Amino acid sequence: MNFFLTIVLDGLIQASWLFVVALGLTLVFGVLKILNIAHGSFYALGAYIAATAVTIIAANGLPPSAGFVAMLVSVALIASAVGLLLERGLLKMFYGRDEVVLLLVTYAVFLILEDLTKLIWGANPIYATQPYELFGNVEFAGLYYVGYDLVLIPISAAIGFLVWFGLNHTVTGKIVLAVIHNEEMSVSMGVRVNRVYAVAFAFGVLLASLAGALTAPKISMQPGLSSDVIILSFAIVVIGGLGSVGGAAVGAVLVGLARAASVHLMPQAELFMIYLIMAAVLMFRPEGLFTREKARRI
């Protein structure tokens, strides 16, 4: 029983940060219809910025809690700015092109960001462990957990709730939903779709880098981080259905549990398991678990 609980808890911890990354990816796809390959790079960017912030705070002798706040604030500011700049300065030029061409544009952005992070932070692993001890250790059903890991679960649940609430119960959110549903109709009703695009993209970048910042104290930051994360979040959004918030949550939990289960039961099969689930879901429900099939043009 304990063993089972370990898997579930580990899975949920994994799922919590993966959900935040995937949420950003699925929102950007919903609004802009772009499958953003560079999304993982924004996760890495957030993690690196967080590491720098935490290191600066620690070097000045401030407590780890200040480091925790500083990393979230600095990441939020820089990421939104980067997102807005990229959308207005670059992506805008490619709207109206084929889906696959847009995919390649984000692939180019991925390549560029990959080297830029290497240029700024170097190729050696860096760490930002100070905030990790912030919440101490927690005993849970006879097992010891790092408090920070457990705190991630409610934080990401709260983020998920806020996004859901914002989308469904505020005017801005409903405008965004309208654009997701039918862009042309929204334009003719007077929605400034360009603005919605910019905000949605920046928000997606923000979510990815917040997830990066939140996980920064747990991991070591090194090149290759972004390509691993993007592959996981692709699997999640495809399982859940592209553009669906609930789908991202279910997908994240599935992928988190699959990862945790295979780490504990069959470490050889970790990556393998996740893609097997994704391939299986696509075989039976090509549009993902949570999206309805669209009518087709005849």
Next chain:
Amino acid sequence: MKQGMHPLVTILLVVATTLFGRVLPTWTLSLATIAASNALIALGIVILARTGNVSFGQGLFYAAGGYGVALIANSWGITDAVAQMLIGAVCGALLGLVVGPLIARYSGIFFGMLTLALSMVLYGALVKTTALGGSDGFNVGRPSLFGMIFTDPREADFMLYAVSVVTTGFAGIAATILFRSELGLASLAVRENNLRVEYLGISSNRVITINFVIAAIFAGASGAFALMAERHIDPQFAYWTTSGEFVFVAVLAGYQSVTAVFVASLALELVRSFSNLYLPNTWQLVLGVFLLGVILFLPRGIGSLWMREKPRRIEPQAVIPIAARKEAAQ
């Protein structure tokens, strides 16, 4: 591909390119070998893209070809370059025959994602398979040709260059013929509207499957060349960034001309090796900027530099004159 090049012209071009290899310096030879092998796999992507589907997981067949050749060559002692290429192509074909029919039902982004997922399944499995060297992979011996063993590295490089250029050249001729064939034209129709194609009595799934298998064959052979050129194989062959690079070559080339695929592949390898030389830590950055530039300024690929553009889609032009006439009348 509108009229395309006459096969005889292509053969002459292949012969000239092969002979040109005699005067090339050694480092260009291995670069050109990789370029030819990448052109082969990108050609497969172009063929498949004519049905409107872009595969982001050609690494699956690339790795299958590479690993298949490496295993068979090591256990049976086959070192012949042409035999290895054929083994790679067969490995690709077999896997393509399994995957193709399953995947033909999907289109657009889901097609891309599913191919990517399958290649990552293979990657995940290869990384954890210690019998195949895990993430380090393993080495293979130098290839021979028709019983000739090449001890001089320059001669060996030239042999591989010649075999890969000739193979890719023949693949190009085959593609040109394919594009003009019934199947090739049906592929374009599937891209425009697969339901209408079905109403005309052609199975669009079948069209996609056949194109998919051809792409898989090219990818498998390409994997075999990459293996022979590097004499080493590791799971990176199946990783998604490897597949991304092949799509990159295809987009760079555009979907109009076979020659453009070779030029694009060579351009990419040149950019890569020069930025490796002068900007060792930023070649991905250069690559990314290069890709953005091509998409922005040459939206129909490098091929559009010398291919005259013809309107693809037949626009409802009849409507415009009527509207214009009305305006004129008022």
